[in-house]
Amino acid sequence: MLDTVAQGINNVLxxxxxxxxxxEENIQEGLREIRMALLEADVSYKVAKEFIKKVTEKxxxxxxxxxxRPGQQIVKIVNDELVELMGGDNQPINYNKKxxxxxxxxxxxxxxKTTTTAKLAMKLRKEGRKPIMVAADLQRxxxxxxxxxLGRQLNIExxxxxxxxxxxxxxxxxxxxxxxxDTILFDTAGRxxxxxxxxxxxxxxxxxxxxxxxxxxxxxxxxxxxxxSAQEFNNRLEFNGVILTKLxxxxxxxxxLSIRGVTGKPIKFVGMGEKLDELEAFHPDRMTSRILGMxxxxxxxxxxxxxxxxxxxxxxxxxxxxxxxxxxDFLKQLGMIKKMGSIKDLMGMIPGxxxxxxxxxxxxxxxxxxEAMIQSMTLKERRRPDxxxxxRRHRIAKGSGAEAHDVNKLLKQFKQMRKMMKKMxxxxxxxxxxxxxxxxxxxxxxxxxxx
Numbered sequence: 001m002l003d004t005v006a007q008g009i010n011n012v013l014x015x016x017x018x019x020x021x022x023x024e025e026n027i028q029e030g031l032r033e034i035r036m037a038l039l040e041a042d043v044s045y046k047v048a049k050e051f052i053k054k055v056t057e058k059x060x061x062x063x064x065x066x067x068x069r070p071g072q073q074i075v076k077i078v079n080d081e082l083v084e085l086m087g088g089d090n091q092p093i094n095y096n097k098k099x100x101x102x103x104x105x106x107x108x109x110x111x112x113k114t115t116t117t118a119k120l121a122m123k124l125r126k127e128g129r130k131p132i133m134v135a136a137d138l139q140r141x142x143x144x145x146x147x148x149x150l151g152r153q154l155n156i157e158x159x160x161x162x163x164x165x166x167x168x169x170x171x172x173x174x175x176x177x178x179x180x181x182d183t184i185l186f187d188t189a190g191r192x193x194x195x196x197x198x199x200x201x202x203x204x205x206x207x208x209x210x211x212x213x214x215x216x217x218x219x220x221x222x223x224x225x226x227x228x229s230a231q232e233f234n235n236r237l238e239f240n241g242v243i244l245t246k247l248x249x250x251x252x253x254x255x256x257l258s259i260r261g262v263t264g265k266p267i268k269f270v271g272m273g274e275k276l277d278e279l280e281a282f283h284p285d286r287m288t289s290r291i292l293g294m295x296x297x298x299x300x301x302x303x304x305x306x307x308x309x310x311x312x313x314x315x316x317x318x319x320x321x322x323x324x325x326x327x328x329d330f331l332k333q334l335g336m337i338k339k340m341g342s343i344k345d346l347m348g349m350i351p352g353x354x355x356x357x358x359x360x361x362x363x364x365x366x367x368x369x370x371e372a373m374i375q376s377m378t379l380k381e382r383r384r385p386d387x388x389x390x391x392r393r394h395r396i397a398k399g400s401g402a403e404a405h406d407v408n409k410l411l412k413q414f415k416q417m418r419k420m421m422k423k424m425x426x427x428x429x430x431x432x433x434x435x436x437x438x439x440x441x442x443x444x445x446x447x448x449x450x451x
Contacts (some may be wrong), residue, residue: 006291008037010079015293016074016273027059027074034078044223045263047085055081072420081287086258091241091266093124095183096212101186104209106202106237107217108229109190112245114143116271117187119279120148120243122271125156125182131183133158134172136165136205137446139189142425147187156275157181166204173209186211194229199236206237214239218255220247226255227262234263241268248272256287275283286415321426325418328382329422331374338367372409373401385411 012033038048058077077427095101103120107113107138114137133341135158137143144160151158159172162435168187176184188205191198206214216239218226226244234241241260260266269283317324374382376399381388388396393407400407 004011005037005041005043005254008040009034010292010405011321012037013078022058025082028056030074031056031059038257041257042223042256044227044254044262047258050261051081052086053246054084069078081289082257082288083284085261085283086287087266088284090283091268092281093213093268094240097312100182100184100188101213102211103171103186103213103215104186104202104205104210104211105215105217105243106188106217106233106239107190108193109140110192110273111217111219113137113190113217114146114187115150115276116243116245116269116279117147118154118156118186119271120215120269121183121185121274122276123279125154128334129183130181131156131185132172132176132179132181134184134186135160136168136172136186137189138168139191143187143189150276156270161210165201166208169205169209194232200328213241214264215241215243217243217245217258220244220255220270222255224254224258227258230259230263230265234265239265241266243267243269243271243279247272248278296347303314323418326383327377327385327414328379329372330342330414331382332373334367334374335370369400369402369406373397373402373407376400 001374012030012443014067016030033053035052037052039045043051055077058081059074076321093101093103105113105117105120117133118404121133122129133147133156133242135144135147137147148158148160150156159168159175160170161171163171164190172186186209189198205211214237216230216233218230220226230242242263244256244259244267247256250292256267256270269279270282272278272280289320321328370440375394376396377392381392381396388407388411393404396402397407398403
């Protein structure tokens with residue numbers, strides 16, 4: 001995620017850190033490199049130019065603070081300006097305090113608007129809301145059926161009506177109010193490109209329903225095209241915020257860094273994967289911390305709290321301390337970590353690792369391979385791995401579609417990891433209240449499991 005901009009900026013900042021003194025000449029030289037890194041990441045030229053101007057003004061006019069190296073001051077200035085560039089603070093949804101909150105989802109076809117509508121509905125339900133989704137996209141074939149399918153998966157009601165998009169939305173509001181729904185999400189139509197017919201339809205829906213929030217959904221991977229379409233939608237609809245999809249796949253980061261500077265509207269949510277629970281609130285300070293390689297411990301802990309059962313985690317921590325952690329426990333831990341997202345994304349949240357894992361290969365499919373091998377073992381073998389002899393290894397390999405040497409490697413790595421976990425657990429204590437007492441150890445142990 002955002003590898004291009006992260007690597008470019010960090011390469012320059014590393015040079016600043018290595019210098020004992022800074023002057024206007026080498027500051028200007030370094031910031032020119034940062035501007036090039038931003039442009040290579042597909043950041044808007046206007047936004048990149050303004051960003052460099054602000055950093056330059058602060059860096060050159062900055063007095064050297066006692067006991068802080070000049071390079072560290074530059075990092076602080078770049079950090080603050082990146083946070084400001086992306087919006088400063090997280091901007092939550094503005095809920096209607098008297099009536100049901102109406103959220104209108106808009107965007108071009110192909111940006112993932114329908115799936116994002118379902119993701120947002122699921123997220124809001126987790127937060128205690130009672131959402132209903134409205135199938136108002138009558139333009140794209142099968143859009144209504146897609147939303148109904150997602151609704152069944154999530155057990156969230158979908159309102160449908162065979163009329164016009166405006167009537168569908170108006171009738172949905174009436175239905176929602178009569179049935180005590182407190183949040184209404186309109187999945188509106190999109191086009192492959194912006195046209196007047198589309199905009200007039202969306203403007204009618206806005207006029208007739210007065211939505212509390214209009215959220216523009218755009219594909220972050222299309223870079224400057226996403227920013228241009230956001231600008232056009234904003235000119236016609238005056239939306240409240242942006243949802244960036246596919247940010248987990250975007251290595252450049254142009255849209256994330258440009259969209260607020262161009263539209264003046266905040267990024268409210270980001271899609272971090274294809275699963276329906278992979279929509280996150282956007283925090284500019286956390287994203288900046290990850291770009292600069294300083295990790296994102298807060299988001300890591302939040303992910304862990306959502307995915308990991310605390311009682312189960314404390315039980316595993318106790319087993320580690322007593323050296324009773326077995327392959328059955330390891331299988332459960334794999335399932336917990338998989339719920340948290342991709343291993344590369346998780347490693348990027350650990351301070352000190354973010355800027356160093358850009359080219360490292362973390363294949364999440366290895367989790368499936370590990371699970372298959374462990375699931376091919378008997379419960380007795382999982383609890384007592386020392387019982388697994390040569391013939392058992394061949395049986396496990398055959399049952400999981402692996403090779404015998406894969407099983408050997410798993411057992412060897414597991415023994416090493418168990419020793420390391422016991423040592424770390426003794427150092428960390430029980431970890432009560434942390435929500436994930438053994439998670440970092442599990443991640444470290446998994447790092448060596450390459451095939």
